[in-house]
Structures are given as C-alpha cells and as structure tokens.
Amino acid sequence: MTWFRALFRSTVGLKWLMGTSGLVLSGFVVVHMFGNLQIYLGPDAINAYAESLRKMPLLLWAARIVLLAAFLLHVLSAVRITQLNRAARPTPYELWSPQVTTYAARTMFMGGVILAGFIVYHLAHFTFGLTHPDHFKLHDAKGRHDVYAMVVLGFRQPLVSLSYLLAMVPLLLHLQHGVSSFFQTFGLNHPRYNRIIRALGPIVSLIVFLGNCSIPLAVLAGLIPYPVVGK
Amino acid sequence: MRLTLRIWRQKDANSPGGFVTYVKDHVVPDMSFLEMLDALNREIVERGEEPVAFESDCREGICGSCSLVINGIPHGPGRGKASCQLYMRHFRDGDTITVEPFRAKPFPVLRDLIVDRSAFDRIMQAGGFISVNTGGAPEANTIPVPKQDQEMAMDAAACIGCGACVAACKNASAMLFVAAKVSHLGLLPQGQPERYRRVRNMVAQMDQEGFGGCTNTFECEAVCPKQISVRFIARLNRDYFRATLLEP
Numbered sequence: 001m002t003w004f005r006a007l008f009r010s011t012v013g014l015k016w017l018m019g020t021s022g023l024v025l026s027g028f029v030v031v032h033m034f035g036n037l038q039i040y041l042g043p044d045a046i047n048a049y050a051e052s053l054r055k056m057p058l059l060l061w062a063a064r065i066v067l068l069a070a071f072l073l074h075v076l077s078a079v080r081i082t083q084l085n086r087a088a089r090p091t092p093y094e095l096w097s098p099q100v101t102t103y104a105a106r107t108m109f110m111g112g113v114i115l116a117g118f119i120v121y122h123l124a125h126f127t128f129g130l131t132h133p134d135h136f137k138l139h140d141a142k143g144r145h146d147v148y149a150m151v152v153l154g155f156r157q158p159l160v161s162l163s164y165l166l167a168m169v170p171l172l173l174h175l176q177h178g179v180s181s182f183f184q185t186f187g188l189n190h191p192r193y194n195r196i197i198r199a200l201g202p203i204v205s206l207i208v209f210l211g212n213c214s215i216p217l218a219v220l221a222g223l224i225p226y227p228v229v230g231k
Numbered sequence: 232m233r234l235t236l237r238i239w240r241q242k243d244a245n246s247p248g249g250f251v252t253y254v255k256d257h258v259v260p261d262m263s264f265l266e267m268l269d270a271l272n273r274e275i276v277e278r279g280e281e282p283v284a285f286e287s288d289c290r291e292g293i294c295g296s297c298s299l300v301i302n303g304i305p306h307g308p309g310r311g312k313a314s315c316q317l318y319m320r321h322f323r324d325g326d327t328i329t330v331e332p333f334r335a336k337p338f339p340v341l342r343d344l345i346v347d348r349s350a351f352d353r354i355m356q357a358g359g360f361i362s363v364n365t366g367g368a369p370e371a372n373t374i375p376v377p378k379q380d381q382e383m384a385m386d387a388a389a390c391i392g393c394g395a396c397v398a399a400c401k402n403a404s405a406m407l408f409v410a411a412k413v414s415h416l417g418l419l420p421q422g423q424p425e426r427y428r429r430v431r432n433m434v435a436q437m438d439q440e441g442f443g444g445c446t447n448t449f450e451c452e453a454v455c456p457k458q459i460s461v462r463f464i465a466r467l468n469r470d471y472f473r474a475t476l477l478e479p
Binding site: 003006007009010011012013014015016023040042081084085086087088089090091092093095096097098099101106108126177180181184185186187188189190191 | 237239249301302303329331334335336337399400402403404406408434435437438441442443444445446447448449450451453454461462464465466467468469470471472475476
C-alpha cells in the first residue's frame with residue numbers, strides 16, 4: 001500500500017484518486033439513470049429489472065461495495081485537496097475576474113456536499129425504505145417488490161419530487177466539470193480529441209439531468225399511472 | 232487619459248497591507264502599464280512619499296519579472312503577454328484600475344506589489360535539470376531528436392517562470408509551471424535518465440512549498456504570457472502516475 005500512501009500524500013495523486021473514484025461514481029449514475037427510465041415501460045418491466053438484480057446477490061453486493069469504496073475515497077480525497085487548496089491562498093484577491101473557470105468548476109466542493117446529503121436521503125427513501133415505509137412494503141401481483149408503485153407514490157408528493165429535482169442541479173454541474181476533468185487528470189489531452197473530451201462533460205451531465213428529472217415530472221403530470229388499469 | 236488607481240501598499244512582509252487610491256492624469260494610450268506606474272511614481276516621489284514598489288526587468292515580455300494582478304487578472308486583460316506588454320490603450324479615460332500583487336501562500340508579499348517567488352527556484356533545484364559530465368561540447372547531431380519532439384519541448388521551454396499560473400488559479404496551484412519544466416526536459420533524449428525521478432521530486436517540492444492542487448479549470452493557460460498549454464499538465468499526470476506506480 002505504499003503507492004496508495006504516496007498518491008494520497010501528493011496533490012497530483014489525490015487527483016488520481018478523485019478521478020478514479022469519480023469515474024466509477026459517474027459510470028454508476030449513468031447506468032442508474034437508464035435503469036430508472038424503465039419505469040416508462042410499465043410496472044412489469046421495472047419490477048422484473050429490480051428482481052433480476054436481487055437474484056444476483058454476489059454481483060449486487062460486489063457493486064455496492066465498490067460504490068461505497070469509491071464514494072468514501074471520493075469524499076476523503078475531496079476533503080483533503082480542498083483543505084490544501086484553501087490553505088494555498090490565505091489572503092483572497094480584492095478583485096478576481098476568472099477568464100475561463102466555469103461556475104461548475106468553482107462549486108465542485110459545495111456541490112459535492114449537497115450531493116452527499118441528497119444521496120443519504122435518496123438511500124433512506126428508496127433503498128432502506130425509511131422515509132415512506134408504507135410505499136416500501138408493497139408487492140405486485142407476482143409477489144415481487146413493487147418498485148413501480150414505490151416510485152410513483154413517492155413522487156406524487158410535490159415536496160419529495162421537488163427535492164429530487166433540486167438535487168439534480170448540483171449533479172448537473174458536478175458531472176459537467178467532473179466528466180471532462182478526469183480525462184485531463186488521467187493524462188488524456190490531445191488537440192485531436194480535446195473538443196470531444198471537453199464536450200463530453202456537458203453532454204453526459206445534460207443527459208443524466210434530463211433523464212432523471214423526467215421521472216418525477218412525468219409522475220406529477222399524471223403520465224405514469226398507478227394503479228395501472230387493464231393489465 | 233485620467234485614471235483612478237487602487238494600488239495595494241504594504242510596507243514589508245510582516246506589516247498589514249491595504250489599498251491606496253491614486254489619481255493619475257496625462258496617461259498616454261501608448262504607455263505600457265509599467266511606464267504608467269513609473270510616471271505615477273515620479274509624482275509620488277515629488278510629493279516626498281514612498282514610490283510604489285513593483286518588479287520589472289526586461290520590459291519586453293521575456294524575463295518573467297513583472298507580476299501584477301490588474302483588475303483581477305494576472306498580467307491584466309488580453310492574452311499572451313506579461314504586465315510590461317499591456318498598453319494603456321486597453322483602458323478608457325476615467326477607468327478605475329485595481330492593482331494587486333500575486334496572491335499565494337508560497338509567494339509572500341515582500342513589499343507593495345513585489346512577491347517572493349523563490350519557491351519556484353526550489354522546485355527547479357529539486358529536478359529541473361539534467362546531470363551531465365561537463366567537458367568538450369559533443370557534436371550536436373550525434374543524438375537525433377524528432378522535429379515534433381523538439382517543437383513540443385520548445386513550447387514547454389517557453390515558460391518564463393513568472394508565476395501568473397499560480398496567481399490565476401483558484402487553488403494557487405503551480406501545476407502549469409511544474410508541468411512545463413518537467414516536459415521540456417522529459418521530451419528530449421537528454422532528459423530521459425532522470426525523467427521519473429524528476430517528476431516525482433519536482434511534484435514533492437511543489438507540494439512542500441504549499442501550492443494547491445490542479446482542478447482542471449485551465450485558468451492558468453488563459454493568463455500565461457507564453458500561452459503554455461495545459462496539455463503539459465496532462466503529460467505531467469501521466470509521468471507522475473508512471474513514476475509512482477511503476478518506477479519505485
């Protein structure tokens with residue numbers, strides 16, 4: 001583990017840890033969004049999807065452990081690097097006019113703090129069933145955990161939907177800077193590919209933003225019915 | 232032109248500083264920013280006060296001495312030039328201009344607008360060199376160097392070590408400077424034997440000096456008077472990773 005300690009000690013190494021864990025987390029966020037979109041296919045599709053994940057406990061737990069490790073590493077390296085960065089300029093400028101630094105890049109830390117808080121709430125809501133235990137206990141006709149009903153009933157409450165929609169704004173910004181950023185951190189920078197690399201963050205973040213926001217909005221608009229009639 | 236200048240004045244490293252406002256008349260658009268400060272200082276001296284201390288040497292953009300943050304931008308508005316090459320025609324009659332020193336913990340203010348940049352010298356001493364036995368100069372063409380490698384090494388070697396990258400970065404990171412110095416040697420055959428030791432030692436010294444980390448905002452590239460590309464930072468990241476994981 002000497003290499004890990006060496007990486008954790010240097011600002012460059014911290015960025016490698018941050019980038020690697022960020023890559024895992026953003027990969028998950030994208031896959032998670034596409035998984036969620038199955039709600040548009042009706043209760044049978046998404047409940048079967050959820051059931052199929054539960055039937056592979058080894059894979060599920062391996063994924064959960066990797067995600068948890070990535071999350072902890074991401075938070076730990078973010079806290080350390082932010083400490084070092086803030087210490088590097090004890091006297092602020094009276095006037096600072098950034099030429100190219102984006103709002104997203106400037107708010108990575110605070111955005112991350114908000115996202116961490118949201119993740120805790122999100123897990124309490126849909127994974128542990130703590131915030132709405134009555135929605136969590138539902139089962140469909142085939143005896144499967146009724147994810148569809150849980151999501152629809154949850155998002156029918158405007159405040160719940162609102163909190164999800166609001167949390168997607170820092171996610172949009174975080175991915176916008178983060179996704180393009182890890183290419184640079186991993187040393188991938190070439191004039192031939194830079195336009196694609198720099199566009200990737202905004203594109204990926206926008207897809208995730210629109211995909212995720214569509215679900216609570218569709219529920220509130222009544223486009224995702226529950227109970228489903230005639231099936 | 233008549234300008235209002237808000238200039239950071241600080242007696243020495245241990246005294247607290249603050250802004251002092253000066254009104255400067257008769258500014259000619261063709262003056263450089265430093266010439267305008269010279270003219271201001273002449274007036275200040277005539278009043279029997281202490282002139283504003285700032286650094287300058289070549290005044291043609293190649294020495295890296297001048298180090299002003301003008302209206303929140305290191306070396307002022309415009310791309311690819313040092314403070315000495317900023318001309319007053321970029322400002323308008325009646326403008327208020329704020330002038331501050333570079334701000335970073337490793338660059339302590341010595342007086343007014345002068346900061347101590349010897350942290351950069353210590354980073355260079357940690358690895359910004361190649362070790363050769365001196366003697367008669369070898370025939371230059373004995374080691375062939377591909378044209379594109381020469382060009383890229385020269386692009387990195389254009390760094391004048393002014394520190395604007397540190398001043399512009401929200402984290403006061405010195406990565407662009409260190410990356411340029413690591414790359415201009417690392418790209419050439421003569422730099423290969425010490426390539427991985429160099430990057431490790433220079434990064435270690437950079438961290439020890441207290442510079443922040445790179446968060447890929449690319450602000451450094453935007454203010455660099457030599458327009459050094461952040462491509463070199465990516466290159467440093469590659470070399471550093473290899474140095475840490477594969478070349479113990």
